[in-house]
Amino acid sequence: MAEDVLDRPRPAEVLPQQEPADDAVLVRRAQAGDLEAYDDLVRRYQERVYGTVYHMTSSHEDAADLTQETFIKAHNALKGFKGDCSFFTWIYRIAVNRTLNFLKQRRNRVHHLSLNDLDFNAEHDPEVLALISDQTPRRDMDLTELQQRLNAAMLKLSEVHRMVVVLHDIQGLPHEDIATIMDCNPGTVRSRLFYARQQLQAYLSDYLK
Amino acid sequence: MAPLDEANQRLQRLLALKRHERPPPGFFERLPNRILVNIRAGTEMEEHPWWSYLFGGILREPMIAGSYAALGIGALLFGVSVFQMAIDPGEPLAGVPLDGMAVPAPGVPMTPIGNLPSGVIYRVTPAALQGLSETLPEPGAPRINALFRTDTAATGLTR
Numbered sequence: 001m002a003e004d005v006l007d008r009p010r011p012a013e014v015l016p017q018q019e020p021a022d023d024a025v026l027v028r029r030a031q032a033g034d035l036e037a038y039d040d041l042v043r044r045y046q047e048r049v050y051g052t053v054y055h056m057t058s059s060h061e062d063a064a065d066l067t068q069e070t071f072i073k074a075h076n077a078l079k080g081f082k083g084d085c086s087f088f089t090w091i092y093r094i095a096v097n098r099t100l101n102f103l104k105q106r107r108n109r110v111h112h113l114s115l116n117d118l119d120f121n122a123e124h125d126p127e128v129l130a131l132i133s134d135q136t137p138r139r140d141m142d143l144t145e146l147q148q149r150l151n152a153a154m155l156k157l158s159e160v161h162r163m164v165v166v167l168h169d170i171q172g173l174p175h176e177d178i179a180t181i182m183d184c185n186p187g188t189v190r191s192r193l194f195y196a197r198q199q200l201q202a203y204l205s206d207y208l209k
Numbered sequence: 210m211a212p213l214d215e216a217n218q219r220l221q222r223l224l225a226l227k228r229h230e231r232p233p234p235g236f237f238e239r240l241p242n243r244i245l246v247n248i249r250a251g252t253e254m255e256e257h258p259w260w261s262y263l264f265g266g267i268l269r270e271p272m273i274a275g276s277y278a279a280l281g282i283g284a285l286l287f288g289v290s291v292f293q294m295a296i297d298p299g300e301p302l303a304g305v306p307l308d309g310m311a312v313p314a315p316g317v318p319m320t321p322i323g324n325l326p327s328g329v330i331y332r333v334t335p336a337a338l339q340g341l342s343e344t345l346p347e348p349g350a351p352r353i354n355a356l357f358r359t360d361t362a363a364t365g366l367t368r
Contacts, residue, residue, distance in 0.1 A: 046240055
């Protein structure tokens with residue numbers, strides 16, 4: 001079966017317009033040693049994995065290193081992946097655990113923010129526009145300052161509380177997926193999310209009036 | 210409940226800003242290549258362990274490898290000779306046997322060293338020295354060993 005999959009020409013070579021290959025197919029090919037298949041998986045999930053790590057660390061350099069380590073570690077452990085969950089959940093779990101370990105080690109060190117620039121669309125996002133509308137008392141404040149204050153407030157949260165905010169409120173994952181990724185039950189995810197939002201509202205009260 | 214929802218909505222708007230943070234241009238084009246290069250390097254290391262690189266180097270540059278080997282052996286021999294000089298006792302001190310086998314003083318009971326309480330500093334009193342000199346049968350007897358082998362009460366050592 002594995003040989004059959006290996007011998008089969010890659011979809012891109014036959015039909016460039018064809019639908020992208022399923023994760024499970026790419027995983028099987030990658031498990032058989034096909035690096036191009038793994039490259040496809042990396043390209044498919046790199047932005048989401050990087051985004052999660054970046055929002056947790058508020059540092060581009062740390063996020064770049066951790067994302068790279070996550071995919072290398074996942075490749076080394078790929079043979080042990082049985083497909084009990086989706087590849088997406090599995091890679092997320094590796095990234096989350098690696099990030100939480102990294103943050104534990106970083107606790108005693110002085111940390112400086114290394115924030116990415118806001119993209120051009122930020123100023124046109126209805127949500128952001130609403131935020132800096134006339135009703136907002138701090139409309140004089142520029143977006144960069146707001147971004148810095150928001151990241152500083154996020155870093156005040158504990159790692160697990162920050163993680164649920166990142167995965168749910170920023171990445172948009174459902175509670176059940178977060179529970180699988182963080183190895184806890186959905187009720188715990190909901191309670192952590194509730195507490196984390198309350199904390200953030202308190203830290204950012206000046207900007208939420 | 211309404212104010213809480215409103216505050217939550219504002220918080221969500223604020224968090225929307227984070228979704229617009231982007232890494233430097235071209236980052237996501239370069240990252241997969243960096244990952245694959247590292248994976249390939251790791252696979253290569255597994256296929257060719259360190260000793261295969263070592264032998265490969267020796268075969269490519271036998272003269273240099275030979276020089277390093279001679280240097281290493283010379284350093285090893287030098288180290289061994291220095292170590293031997295350091296542990297060589299040389300001439301024994303006059304009157305003090307260094308074989309470690311103490312002869313108990315006549316009339317002094319033998320006490321195993323293990324019975325002496327550890328962590329205690331002993332003070333040698335003149336009486337102890339006098340008692341010791343009386344127990345020595347003749348000059349050249351194992352004074353030091355007898356001191357540590359005998360009972361504290363018998364030698365007059367006090368804490």
